[in-house]
Amino acid sequence: MLLSGEAVAADYEEDDNSRAFRTSFPLHDRFSMSAGVDDVLHAQPSFSVSLAAHFTLDFPEEEIWWALRHRIVATELRFDGNGRASLIKGEYLRHDMSSFIVVPADVDWRVPAPFDLSVDWRLISVELVDSTASVFEPIAMSFSADFCRDEAFRTRCALGVNTAYQYDFGTKEHVITPFSTASIRLKHETASGRFAVGVQADAGWRLRTTGTDRGWQSGWAVTSELEWIFLAINDQPLSLAFSAGRDGWDDSYNAGVALRVSFPTR
């Protein structure tokens, strides 16, 4: 197991005066703080601040490579009292050098598998809505097959199924997703880490156990985010982060822009 190592010389450039400066940044190994505006498409936008600690564990085995990305205490607080926080968000990516899954038998079966595998998960999340109601989500997981198969894990084209459990303290509803929604994740980040864009779409059915909407409920949601590092002060990157989303289950939408300062940890 390797913690993602120190910054390397390749992360730096020198100008004509031999002054070095960093030009590559680890998007998944940093402490980030953002300040911006949410609900820019609404009549009353709200200022928000957010923070997160990102760290990655790498397992560069001979045939199978793992990248275990984490975001700890990913928190967003809005000045109107709303907000959301997750204790930990994980993105576990597995890259296989071969294109087969071997099933042990007298003669091993080699099942063609031209994809990588990944697991995305959230542990203990809370969402405050209108300062009073809150939604508690102990766990959410998504199992995906990644067809881009990027060994550097910079590009993802993943199709997967999701499972989750939520409890709404406001309506006292249980919301269960027993692998009943599908998702598609498209993400790309440049080798320098200065530009990253991602889109995720989910669609399917969720089960509500109580309330007026009791029963299976179909719906969909799309979220997207973009981050662009345009400046660095003392090699600490400053970026613009854009986000936009549409939630068909709640019939809500959101768009925001924030200025993000990051402190790379390697």
Add this chain to the structure above:
Amino acid sequence: MTRKSFLGTGLEYLYSKSGQTVWPLVKEHLNRDIMKSSLTLLIALLVLPGSASAADTYGYAKDENGRQYQTRFDLRKRWFWGGAASFDGDLTANLQTGAVYEEFDEWENHRDRQAFLEATLQMSTLELDATLYRWDRSRRSEEPPVWITTFIGEPRRFDVPLHLGPSIVLGRVARREFDTSTQTRIDVGEAGFHWTLAQSNTLEDFVRIRLAAAGGVNIRTAPDEVYGYFAPSASLEGRWSPSDRGLWEISFDATARRGFEPSGINWTSLSSTLEVERVLFAINDQPLTVFIQGRAEAFNNVDDRRFWGLAGARINFFVPPPLPPDQCPNEKEDFDGFEDDDGCADPDNDGDGIRDSEDNCPFESGLRIRHGCPISEAPYDPDPCVRDPNGSRCLSCKLDPTLPTCPPAEEPVAAEPVSEEPVAAEPPNACESSPEGCTDEN
């Protein structure tokens, strides 16, 4: 550049001037404490200079008759007396005195500037500007404290010179006469910091912005009033020595202050000064300078503007030559007693190919087999321990007397033919020529 304290430099200078042997002893027993440094300057000011004895040193020259004289002057270290003609509509006389001392510490990358008992007296109106003591420190850093990289287009780096330093002023007095009254403003103390926008490598030349706050007492007559005040200020200051011989000094400052008094009287004071000074000649190596100065001031409010023009001369005492230029501006002097004035690190003083940190005789060329010492020294002892004849217990050991047992003795090397040449010149097949073959040292 030499890493010497204000104290050390002052004493060395006095020593070089006086030729007295007492100064090294004094120097040995005093440390770098700044108050003691100040005391030393005062001592220096009380001692008349002797004849110059710094033969062949930087800043001095000899004529065809072998007579030596000083040709370079560090006007940032001096005690001066001056007189000038002052014109502000009326022609009056102006007297000045003061002592300044600046010291650049290359090791710590800062320059301390001190001034003592500065005073300027306008004779006709008895207007006075005086400062008991002031000090400030400028810093430089190898790496700029702030740099910005832009990623719009090709990545580019921009350095931000954010050099901050502290400053204090103690006992500053300004006395002015007006048509029907006089006013004396006494800053008991002022503290602030400055942001140097541009500075030379040794921090001698600079342009900076200084922000400070002072507390003091305002004494007015007609009517008689005494009020305390609090006065924040902002200044733009600059000094420039355009001549590498230290013959020119250009300085300017512009200050805006706002005073707040409990009486409810608030005032705004503006002042600016521009001065150009030139060494004209030297008497007994004490330079005489001439200067011109322009001053503008609004003492209590902007409408109360006055302008002066001054032209005069100063006789300056105890002005040493400046330090020789740093021959290696990109590396630090190692201050090991060997050529410490050139600004260059000397990792191998004696040039024997053995780094000083591993060289027992760093000032004498020697052999690696003798740990850097020459062969004429006491012969190398392969077993530095005196052993108990009945056992291996150490009776005494030069290496470490506390050792319970002696370390094993090294193979004798005395019989081995040893080249007189330094290690770098040792023949590659030295082992073959040894009758005992190679030892570990080979």
